[in-house]
């Protein structure tokens with residue numbers, strides 16, 4: 112996951128490859144709760160591992176459920192409709208799929224509970240569900256504002272004779288919550304009557320299908336009346352698989368529809384969800400086809416490609432009632448940027464009470480790209496920028512809403528080739544923690560659009576420390592090019608090749624079996640991190656680095672580090688030779704005394720013996736060699752910014768680099 116303040120996505124050009132989707136959030140949280148309420152043990156496979164499912168699992172554990180989790184497989188020993196814990200404070204985060212059904216189940220089972228969440232959860236309505244539960248005799252108080260969490264639940268006297276009336280036009284989760292809770296008390300037939308037009312019906316279909324898997328056969332008359340038969344009892348199905356998240360699929364369906372295919376690939380293949388999906392958002396496929404996408408499906412996979420020019424590309428604008436795909440419809444709003452004409456998405460009032468007011472959020476962020484957007488109580492109308500030159504870009508606010516973040520990543524295909532900044536990208540953890548990694552794995556940018564920051568300078572100036580920290584702040588990859596010279600010298604010595612034999616060392620360097628993992632370096636699978644960090648290894652590296660053949664041999668390997676979303680590289684010739692077109696070049700230096708002292712402290716802290724004087728002598732000798740060699744000598748690039756950090760802390764040095772970087776960005 113990109114745990115950074117913002118993520119800059121370079122302009123993207125192409126897409127192709129296979130994406131395996133994480134499990135559906137809606138199915139995962141329903142199944143986890145049903146498993147907890149059932150008799151017997153349920154093993155749930157392919158569960159979504161995310162913030163919202165973590166909230167549900169934590170609550171179930173607090174309620175006395177035995178939960179075993181291994182990767183995306185969760186085994187739950189069901190409570191059989193009996194609570195082991197009758198008193199608890201449960202934190203629901205911003206997970207509506209946990210808050211609503213747990214409120215209903217705990218209110219009916221009795222006990223004293225408090226359910227709260229993050230501030231946005233306390234702005235999301237729950238009054239219609241509370242009203243329905245109060246009709247049943249459940250004890251519920253509002254602890255904050257009337258109609259909103261947090262809630263206090265306490266035992267009441269249940270009255271189950273009269274039909275229960277619940278509103279269906281604000282959130283279908285209220286009905287889902289009742290459908291999942293009422294089988295716990297179905298001593299006789301229990302009827303639910305829906306008031307108002309039921310929105311998001313596909314989610315009710317998911318609920319009914321899953322209830323059936325757990326032994327509850329709800330009878331439905333239209334979408335207005337539901338009956339839970341007397342004697343209903345939850346029974347574990349034993350094993351159950353969660354299908355991939357159809358709402359998450361929408362981003363990759365859209366990707367296939369708007370991106371030119373990468374060489375050798377037939378667009379995007381999505382695994383985990385397909386024509387047999389029980390999720391309503393699978394019907395996003397129909398909307399994407401209407402806009403021009405080519406989509407083939409099997410039972411549990413999809414393949415998407417962009418239409419030919421004039422036959423699906425550019426996309427066609429649509430005017431669509433989106434009641435059946437409320438979450439995935441947000442993706443259509445971004446696809447509208449690539450459509451000819453004005454797209455209207457209707458019947459989306461529920462967007463206003465989701466993680467944020469999604470209509471307002473989408474309108475505000477779409478305008479940053481130059482789109483003309485009109486919003487109404489339950490619709491949004493989007494006209495894209497009139498021409499490539501009318502496109503703009505911006506820093507996208509994500510409102511702690513995972514879907515806003517994921518949708519707007521697709522704006523990086525803009526024809527003006529502008530980068531897009533996603534603020535707080537880690538909000539995708541709610542449903543798809545590795546979304547951006549998955550996106551970058553199947554997208555391509557033109558090579559010179561992938562940003563590179565070069566940090567060159569003499570020995571022990573702090574290049575590595577600075578480069579690694581800057582890379583971490585930006586979510587970029589990091590290249591320690593010095594390690595490659597160290598490894599070449601190390602591997603050559605091990606193979607009995609003289610360090611003076613340029614061709615011999617180059618032969619080794621050309622096929623270095625190297626792997627970086629965090630701060631560790633592996634050569635042919637062996638951890639050599641410490642072995643290549645000695646002063647002697649540094650001197651050996653300096654020697655082999657003077658051979659032009661060795662430098663040429665390592666060039667391709669270094670270029671390979673330039674990957675999405677960007678790179679910070681440190682060394683001696685990053686800005687002058689390896690990445691001459693880099694967007695930012697820094698020449699980092701410090702006085703020889705300061706550098707010797709830093710290296711001295713570094714060596715001593717690792718238990719090595721050294722004297723300050725000998726270290727200073729060694730590093731000056733190494734610098735002299737690196738600066739005087741013919742091939743790619745150490746020197747500042749003509750366009751490098753000079754940074755002397757003799758009296759600058761590490762934090763201030765990083766801040767300076769980030770400030771320079773920000774200054775070069777269009778946000």
Ligand SMILES: Nc1ncnc2c1ncn2[C@@H]1O[C@H](COP(=O)(O)OP(=O)(O)OP(=O)(O)O)[C@@H](O)[C@H]1O
Nearest residue numbers: 569570571572573574575576709713756759760761
């Ligand atoms: N601004 C700074 N102030 C004080 N100490 C620093 C500063 N920058 C780096 N250091 C410390 O200096 C030591 C050397 O830093 P680092 O290994 O990053 O240098 P380097 O330039 O990459 O060295 P080399 O050329 O040998 O690879 C480390 O212990 C690091 O923590």
Ligand SMILES: Nc1ccn([C@H]2C[C@H](O)[C@@H](COP(=O)(O)O)O2)c(=O)n1
Nearest residue numbers: 592593594596652653656682683684
């Ligand atoms: N881009 C680079 C990086 C390193 N070298 C050589 C010269 C250095 O003395 C030696 C070790 O580098 P360090 O790990 O100390 O950064 O490798 C080079 O020539 N070009």
